[in-house]
Amino acid sequence: SVGIEPDDEVITTPFSFIASANCILFERGKPVFVDIDPATLNIDVEKIEAAITYRTRAILPVHVFGRPCRMDRICQIADKHGLAVIEDSCEAIGASFKGRRAGSFGHFGTFAFYPNKQMTTGEGGMMVTDDEQAAKLCGSWRNQGRGESREWIQHQRLGYNYRLSEINCALGLVQLERLAGMIAQRADVARQYNEALAGMDEIIRPGLAEPDAEISWFVYVVRLASEYGRSDRDRVLEFLRARGVSCSDYFTPIHLQPFYRESFGFRDGQFPITENASERTIVLPFFNKIKEDQVAYVAETLRAAVKSVRAERAVAVAAPKKEEQEILR
Numbered sequence: 577s578v579g580i581e582p583d584d585e586v587i588t589t590p591f592s593f594i595a596s597a598n599c600i601l602f603e604r605g606k607p608v609f610v611d612i613d614p615a616t617l618n619i620d621v622e623k624i625e626a627a628i629t630y631r632t633r634a635i636l637p638v639h640v641f642g643r644p645c646r647m648d649r650i651c652q653i654a655d656k657h658g659l660a661v662i663e664d665s666c667e668a669i670g671a672s673f674k675g676r677r678a679g680s681f682g683h684f685g686t687f688a689f690y691p692n693k694q695m696t697t698g699e700g701g702m703m704v705t706d707d708e709q710a711a712k713l714c715g716s717w718r719n720q721g722r723g724e725s726r727e728w729i730q731h732q733r734l735g736y737n738y739r740l741s742e743i744n745c746a747l748g749l750v751q752l753e754r755l756a757g758m759i760a761q762r763a764d765v766a767r768q769y770n771e772a773l774a775g776m777d778e779i780i781r782p783g784l785a786e787p788d789a790e791i792s793w794f795v796y797v798v799r800l801a802s803e804y805g806r807s808d809r810d811r812v813l814e815f816l817r818a819r820g821v822s823c824s825d826y827f828t829p830i831h832l833q834p835f836y837r838e839s840f841g842f843r844d845g846q847f848p849i850t851e852n853a854s855e856r857t858i859v860l861p862f863f864n865k866i867k868e869d870q871v872a873y874v875a876e877t878l879r880a881a882v883k884s885v886r887a888e889r890a891v892a893v894a895a896p897k898k899e900e901q902e903i904l905r
């Protein structure tokens with residue numbers, strides 16, 4: 577409904593869940609990736625303008641891990657160049673920037689309610705817009721192309737079955753009532769983790785606050801310091817898992833996903849900040865009701881993991897094999 581035509585370009589981030597780029601492909605558009613800001617892990621707003629061409633139609637920012645993008649700047653650039661803004665707020669329900677909710681800046685905002693999100697409907701999602709015409713169109717597309725009259729067997733256009741069921745919505749309504757409380761619990765868990773992990777040079781913790789913004793905590797992700805690499809990170813993950821701490825590494829950059837490599841020829845090294853951050857991420861257990869002693873156990877185990885990796889590396893660096901030193905440094 578914002579008029580993406582085949583081969584139109586949409587500017588977005590490579591550091592996200594794959595859905596935020598796939599939606600551009602579904603419209604036969606071309607995702608144009610812009611590297612991220614290493615501090616926030618969100619699209620680097622100062623690099624957007626350089627990526628705009630005569631084929632650019634929209635900017636699709638993602639509020640990664642619930643940390644709001646600088647939407648004032650993004651909207652300003654979009655206005656200047658006559659572009660639509662589609663906000664992927666799927667990880668940021670309840671977050672805000674300069675007093676305005678994530679998802680309310682763009683022509684469209686999208687939200688997702690899979691069970692790992694801050695609130696869930698079991699499956700499904702939601703989009704919001706203040707464009708009445710676009711809302712009507714989307715409502716029709718969602719409902720097998722039925723027209724406004726909702727006449728059951730009259731189809732005005734080619735549509736889909738993208739309806740969110742009544743049963744899912746009922747669950748979502750109850751979750752909505754609890755949303756503020758859940759977001760507050762998650763912020764508290766993030767604070768507990770940041771305290772428990774204080775004073776470790778090897779670990780970059782996520783900032784608890786963002787200028788002019790309220791974060792809605794989706795996940796709690798730390799990074800190994802920049803001297804470390806993928807193999808160190810993978811050893812930390814292994815160490816944690818062996819001691820009962822479930823953990824993960826994400827995101828794998830979208831451009832390096834097998835489907836994107838094969839279809840578009842993306843290669844390593846094209847978005848170095850994204851790739852470098854992605855190689856060092858450690859996603860820790862994070863849920864509303866995690867207990868303080870569980871957070872303490874995770875933090876203690878992470879400290880031990882980092883210590884062990886550092887010790888291994890000291891041994892390797894002290895060893896005389898020159899080519900290994902090169903790799904391990």
Ligand SMILES: *Cc1c(COP(=O)(O)O)cnc(C)c1O
Pocket residue numbers: 592593595596638664666667688689690700701
């Ligand atoms: C969860 C999520 C989505 C939506 O994924 P679904 O599988 O459709 O629920 C989109 N973008 C981001 C960044 C997400 O985290």
